[in-house]
Amino acid sequence: MRRGILIGIAWIVAVLLAGCGTAPSAGGPSASASAASAAPAEKSLILATTTSTQDSGLLDELLPVFTRESGWQVKTVAVGSGQAIELGRRGEADALLVHSPEAEEKFVAEGSAGARRLVMHNDFVLLGPKADPAGVRGTSSADAMKKIANAEAVFVSRGDESGTHAKEKGLWSQAGVTPGGSWYQSTGQGMGATLRVAGEKAGYTLSDRATYLTQRDSLELEVLSEGDPGLLNVYHVIEMTQKAGGRVRADGAKAFADWMVAPATQRLIGEFGRAKFGQPLFTPDAGKDEAKLGE
Amino acid sequence: MDVLFDGFVDAVELLLSGDEDSWTIIALTLRVSLTATAIALLVGLPLGAIVALARFPGRRVLLAAANTGMGMPPVVVGLFVTVLLWRSGPLGGLGLLYTPTAMIVAQAAIATPVVIALVAAALQQVDPDFRVQMQALGANRVRAFAALLGEARLPLFAGTMAAFGAVVSEVGAAQMVGGNLVGQTRVLTTAAVLATSRGQFSLAIAFGLILLLIAFGVNLSLTLVQQQRAVPR
Numbered sequence: 001m002r003r004g005i006l007i008g009i010a011w012i013v014a015v016l017l018a019g020c021g022t023a024p025s026a027g028g029p030s031a032s033a034s035a036a037s038a039a040p041a042e043k044s045l046i047l048a049t050t051t052s053t054q055d056s057g058l059l060d061e062l063l064p065v066f067t068r069e070s071g072w073q074v075k076t077v078a079v080g081s082g083q084a085i086e087l088g089r090r091g092e093a094d095a096l097l098v099h100s101p102e103a104e105e106k107f108v109a110e111g112s113a114g115a116r117r118l119v120m121h122n123d124f125v126l127l128g129p130k131a132d133p134a135g136v137r138g139t140s141s142a143d144a145m146k147k148i149a150n151a152e153a154v155f156v157s158r159g160d161e162s163g164t165h166a167k168e169k170g171l172w173s174q175a176g177v178t179p180g181g182s183w184y185q186s187t188g189q190g191m192g193a194t195l196r197v198a199g200e201k202a203g204y205t206l207s208d209r210a211t212y213l214t215q216r217d218s219l220e221l222e223v224l225s226e227g228d229p230g231l232l233n234v235y236h237v238i239e240m241t242q243k244a245g246g247r248v249r250a251d252g253a254k255a256f257a258d259w260m261v262a263p264a265t266q267r268l269i270g271e272f273g274r275a276k277f278g279q280p281l282f283t284p285d286a287g288k289d290e291a292k293l294g295e
Numbered sequence: 296m297d298v299l300f301d302g303f304v305d306a307v308e309l310l311l312s313g314d315e316d317s318w319t320i321i322a323l324t325l326r327v328s329l330t331a332t333a334i335a336l337l338v339g340l341p342l343g344a345i346v347a348l349a350r351f352p353g354r355r356v357l358l359a360a361a362n363t364g365m366g367m368p369p370v371v372v373g374l375f376v377t378v379l380l381w382r383s384g385p386l387g388g389l390g391l392l393y394t395p396t397a398m399i400v401a402q403a404a405i406a407t408p409v410v411i412a413l414v415a416a417a418l419q420q421v422d423p424d425f426r427v428q429m430q431a432l433g434a435n436r437v438r439a440f441a442a443l444l445g446e447a448r449l450p451l452f453a454g455t456m457a458a459f460g461a462v463v464s465e466v467g468a469a470q471m472v473g474g475n476l477v478g479q480t481r482v483l484t485t486a487a488v489l490a491t492s493r494g495q496f497s498l499a500i501a502f503g504l505i506l507l508l509i510a511f512g513v514n515l516s517l518t519l520v521q522q523q524r525a526v527p528r
Contacts, residue, residue, distance in 0.1 A: 051492070075476055076474070
């Protein structure tokens with residue numbers, strides 16, 4: 001009987017100790033981070049952004065510099081542009097770095113967002129298997145979409161209301177096609193995962209160039225159509241204000257947005273990926289006229 | 296297949312090189328999952344005992360609810376916790392979203408039904424006469440209950456391991472309430488998912504193997520305690 005008591009106590013204590021005992025050994029960063037985030041007065045902001053900026057590794061390069069220079073901790077939520085804008089609308093994010101211009105303009109017109117500024121661009125590329133069953137190599141994007149639909153060749157869509165998905169839907173409507181049927185497959189996942197699916201199914205897909213370049217080596221997909229002015233992929237930074245919610249850190253949002261368009265940051269963006277891929281993944285555009293991009 | 300081998304090599308390298316990022320991830324994984332399991336035990340043990348031993352209306356419905364909870368998808372729990380912790384949500388003032396604390400809350404919610412259901416089953420499989428005997432021998436309620444726990448220790452440990460297994464392996468809630476922030480809320484499962492979406496497969500497999508190793512270590516410790524005197528010599 002005493003043995004039963006002892007074992008019972010030992011069992012609970014052991015698990016409790018194991019749980020708490022590892023806390024200190026988790027080290028400075030995580031321990032202080034949890035303390036920092038428990039107090040909203042700390043300098044911590046939430047950035048809602050797209051999967052492409054995270055999957056390409058750009059944010060890993062930029063954010064530590066921002067934190068070092070400004071003292072602001074950044075919590076990144078990498079989702080599709082549609083969800084990122086929705087988080088902004090609800091006041092659950094302080095700054096947005098997104099690439100869905102039409103949706104952004106509508107959102108800013110609602111009035112809860114502050115300034116929206118041009119940050120950078122790259123472009124979308126239409127990818128497909130080397131065999132190119134629909135014969136779209138070298139055609140314009142609208143023609144390519146038409147051919148894919150006519151051939152009912154497999155097309156893998158993000159299907160997640162991201163900026164890339166919005167661009168893809170725009171291309172379908174330009175081509176006068178309503179995609180549907182078993183050849184049109186929707187993953188509902190981020191760009192990296194969608195590229196993977198398209199590669200495995202030997203299908204066509206639309207991707208931003210940055211994510212494609214960072215994963216090209218492990219994919220059996222080639223760029224088949226590129227260079228249309230309509231394929232520009234433009235990123236803006238949007239600051240949220242307290243009109244979206246009382247807990248929005250407008251000061252952090254402004255600090256982040258100002259930093260993103262500052263000359264030194266723009267140089268970092270222009271250099272990102274050059275060493276590894278032989279070409280930059282993004283073109284910095286702060287202060288430029290958006291209408292003249294890509295000329 | 297190369298990628299599996301590379302993953303194995305990467306895992307060994309990550310563990311041996313003392314790479315700080317990896318160790319932060321490993322430490323956080325252990326801290327979050329073990330704390331969540333401990334909380335689930337603290338809450339689930341008394342509740343499971345009540346459901347198993349007390350007689351009150353609605354007892355079976357409660358038990359069925361706990362049994363259902365064992366199969367609750369982590370992503371659903373994550374969604375509930377996220378909405379509660381949103382700035383605009385009822386607990387928004389705490390500023391807990393995207394912190395390890397939020398992950399512990401979500402994982403404890405996932406593990407508690409597992410503990411309740413398995414504790415109830417463990418205590419009920421003890422022969423009812425055992426309690427009667429204890430009382431006949433003059434044991435008070437506390438001592439009788441402790442003896443009952445001792446009698447049921449094998450399935451109780453199994454329940455603990457099931458609860459730990461449920462939380463250390465889940466990714467949906469950890470991703471949603473933690474946000475997979477580097478150095479803050481990145482655990483082995485979310486790190487593996489991110490590495491996969493970046494096309495870094497061998498790194499993803501390395502994280503997966505380390506996760507298996509950790510789960511094995513924890514379960515081995517628990518099993519060694521569990522099996523003491525389990526088999527008569």
